[in-house]
Amino acid sequence: MGISEVLRPELMTFDMKAEKKADAIRELAQLIYDHGYVSDLQGLVDAAMAREADYSTGIGMGVGIPHAKSPLVKEAVVAFGRSKKGIEFDSFDGEPVYIVFLIAVPENADKEHLNILSTLSRALMHEEVRGALLKASTPEEVIQAFQSKAD
Amino acid sequence: MKFVAVTSCPTGIAHTYMAAESLEKAAKELGVEIKVETEGSVGPENALTPEDIRDADAVIIAAATQVAKDRFRGKPVLEVPIQDAIKDGKAVLQRAMKLERPKADYVTEVEKTKEERSESRSGIYKHLMTGVSYMIPFVVAGGILIAISFAFGIHASEVEGSLAWALNKIGGGTAFALMVPILAGYIAYSIADRPGLAPGMVGGMLSVSLGAGFIGGIVAGFIAGYFTQWLKTVIKLPKSLQGLMPVLVLPLISTAVVGLLMIYVIGKPVAAIMTALTNWLTGMTEANAIILGIILGLMMALDMGGPVNKAAYTFAVGLLGSQVYMPMAAVMAAGMTPPLALALATVIAKNKFTSEELEAGKVAWVLGASFITEGAIPFAAADPFRVIPSIMAGSAVTGALSMAFGCKLMAPHGGIFVFFIPGVITNLPMYILSIVAGTIVSALLLVALKPNLKKTENVAASVSE
Known part of the structure; x- marks a missing residue:
């Protein structure tokens, strides 16, 4: 089982409309909802925003990684969004983000899925991965950006 | 780093x-x-x-x-x-x-070692130590009260209604009478939980009345515990009646069985052993007393609070219940000398210890004086092959002298803090001398055996202070 198991091509968008954090989360949540991985759109948005209230997931370096753990979620998935103009994300470094991952995890998620998510999170700490993601324009390139680190 | x-x-x-x-x-x-x-x-x-x-x-x-x-x-x-x-x-x-x-907090470190040790105990040793630890408070209270009653004069407690008589009745007649039942009860409790307590305590009490003393109590506790535990696995009641298991079925059957075993099978032979042991200990020649003191001393220092130390300690505490007080004195004295000796050695030879050890030495005085043998462990862990033989030698000297002087101790713990309660220790000046002698022997051995630390280490150490 590889990273493509949770990072699905149908859950990627390369031209996000949102300019604010809440809108960005809603935009990616909509994608997850449209493909039937979650039973309640608003529920997923609320869970992710509640998590943001603890402290922001705008980890700096142009990356936002909002996430939600909720019984509404049927299967652990990640939606990926790229923004050309940048999104105000309340980041640690105060800069806008250009890459957003929305992670949705069911209440008792499969351990393998969680392990993939941890690999993904770890990979984001590396500059070469972030650089490749910023250049990616197809789902294959997004997955490719992680592959080097994940395997 | x-x-x-x-x-x-x-x-x-x-x-x-x-x-x-x-x-x-x-x-x-x-x-x-x-x-x-x-x-x-x-x-x-x-x-x-x-x-x-x-x-x-x-x-x-x-x-x-x-x-x-x-x-x-x-x-x-x-x-x-x-x-x-x-x-x-x-x-x-x-x-x-x-x-x-x-800064290394020495007392916390010693506490931690003690904790880790008691957590790592398992099986029979753990159960025995559970029993012993519940018994100790009874022996402390009882022993000291008896000693105080003697302070009114050796026959003062025979006058019914007097304070000495009352103290003796509380301490000797009651607290001491409970020690073996508590020991046996909590050994069984440690093995089989609550249902083990009743058969264990009853077995322990029978052991006392049959003259089988603490050895009989230990036997009764283990039989009660393991038998009750076994009963739990063989008796299967319907769910609706399961509430009766811990309150009726288990204690009834196991108390009856343990009691009958004590009376008809175990009591007599163990009582014979116990009587022989007590007679030997009370009528011991001086040479034998010294040998016993040496053995107890070596055991106390060998593992500083470990199983061998506890074996010697349990033996001595158990004998208090049979009015044999000399081994207790030897055991406590020999358990006090290791930390005291290390403390003394750090004073005599500052150049042979690290700055942390010098600091620890100051605390070791208190730990030794309080009969916390574990206070020597951090030193021994750092340099076992020089420290352990040195402290064993000193403890053997102390144990032997305490026995030779016929010192008696009625309380199982307390170190220096029970010295000045009247009557707790007999022949106190010689007792103190025994401890001092062993402390000096160990300290001199430590100084002779331990190498000087390199200059740089010392300098570095003192700079960081």
Whole structure:
């Protein structure tokens, strides 16, 4: 089982409309909802925003990684969004983000899925991965950006 | 340098791992070692072992949740918000590199060793020690009250209604009478939980009345415990009646069986052994007394609170119940000398100990005086082949002298704090002399055996002070 198991091509968008954090989360949540991985759109948005209230997931370096753990979620998935103009994300470094991952995890998620998510999170700490993601324009390139680190 | 770290965040999905990666990456760049435990949604991964923590120069906790810090006692700990570790792992590591090691808290360290030891006890030894630890307070209270009653004059307690008589009745007639039942009861309790208590205590009481003393009590406790435990597995009641198991079925059957065994099978032979032992101990020649003192002394110092030490100690405490008080005196004295000797050695030969050990030496006076033999462990752990033989020799001297002088001790604990309660120790001046002699012997051996530390170590050590 590889990273493509949770990072699905149908859950990627390369031209996000949102300019604010809440809108960005809603935009990616909509994608997850449209493909039937979650039973309640608003529920997923609320869970992710509640998590943001603890402290922001705008980890700096142009990356936002909002996430939600909720019984509404049927299967652990990640939606990926790229923004050309940048999104105000309340980041640690105060800069806008250009890459957003929305992670949705069911209440008792499969351990393998969680392990993939941890690999993904770890990979984001590396500059070469972030650089490749910023250049990616197809789902294959997004997955490719992680592959080097994940395997 | 070596570091250990723990990362943790509320959902345990992303930040936990990003922080871990960031710290590991920074460690690589800075050329230091790090092991990061992630406490994420899959539970702790890459868990830190006690060895990891021991070898680490500092601990980093990057968490947005509560992380248990007990295991890091005595280590410099840097706590940062998890965001900081993600944002700039390098800066966090650099801050951790500058942390000062907190001054070794010697008492905490000794406490910790004692705790670890009692946690690591298992099986028969653990059950026996549970029984002994519940028994000790009865023996302390009883022994000291009896001793005080004697202080009114050796026959004062025979006058019914007098204070001496009352104290003797409380201490000897009651507290001491409970010691073997409590010992047996809590051995059984340790094995079989609550249902074991009744058969154990009844068995212990029968042991006393049959003259089988503490040895019979230990036997009764183990039989009661294991028998009750076995009953639990063989008796199967319907669910509706299961509530009767712990209150009716188990205690009834096991008390009856243990009691009958004590009366018809075990009581007599154990009583014979006990009588022989007591007679031998009370009528012992001086040469035999000295040999026993040497053996008890060696046992007390060998593992400083470990199983061998506890075996000697349990033996002596158990004999108090049979009015045999000399081994108790020898055991306590020999258990006090190891920390005292180390304390003395640090005073005599400052150049043979590290600055931490010199500091520890000051505390060792108190630990020794309080009969906490474990106070010698940190010294012994650092240099076992010189320290252990030295303290064994001194304890053997102390044990032998205490026996030779016929010193008696009526309380099983307390160290120097029971010395001045009238009547607790007989022949106190000679008792003190025994302890001093052993302390000096061990201290001189330590000084002779331990090498001088290199100049640099000393200088470095004193600079850091």
